[in-house]
Amino acid sequence: MTLASMIATVGGTGYLRPAPGTWGSLAALPLAYGLHQLGGFPLLAIATVICTVLGIWATAEVTRGKTNHDPSEIVVDEVAGQWLAIWAISYPAWSKGIEITALWPGWIAAFVLFRLFDIWKPGPVGWADRKEGPVGVMMDDVIAGFLAALGVIALAGFSHGVLGL
Numbered sequence: 001m002t003l004a005s006m007i008a009t010v011g012g013t014g015y016l017r018p019a020p021g022t023w024g025s026l027a028a029l030p031l032a033y034g035l036h037q038l039g040g041f042p043l044l045a046i047a048t049v050i051c052t053v054l055g056i057w058a059t060a061e062v063t064r065g066k067t068n069h070d071p072s073e074i075v076v077d078e079v080a081g082q083w084l085a086i087w088a089i090s091y092p093a094w095s096k097g098i099e100i101t102a103l104w105p106g107w108i109a110a111f112v113l114f115r116l117f118d119i120w121k122p123g124p125v126g127w128a129d130r131k132e133g134p135v136g137v138m139m140d141d142v143i144a145g146f147l148a149a150l151g152v153i154a155l156a157g158f159s160h161g162v163l164g165l
Helices: 003-008 020-063 076-096 100-120 123-129 134-162
Strands: none
Touching: 003 020, 020 076, 020 100, 020 134, 076 100, 076 134, 100 123, 100 134, 123 134
């Protein structure tokens, strides 16, 4: 397995069936936890940017000369998007000195919302998904992750503000 395919499939996670995208998103969670524990939000943010850039490169390498520009085994895009969704709990945990596992409802919301936006592909997610090439492959998931992060923030505001939990 080449370096590009190792990155694109997240160490082979993309070959798991069924639903390789969901497996990629699940694999992203303990990785995000580890990054947050090692360096807080700043490390997770830097890793997300690096993952996105490396994902574009790896996707270009893996799909070079092929007709399918977004094969299902490429799941590095799910990792980048899922990490971005986790920003909504990593930043407040890091900035307020809260153990990130205490924000467990946010983990669930980030995962569910990211998968929902990634599968449903509303508005800008669908637009990015229709773009040819490795940037399109990565950007639909990055946008889905951004929307999921906004959803987590909204749910936290509702839960803590309106419900008073």
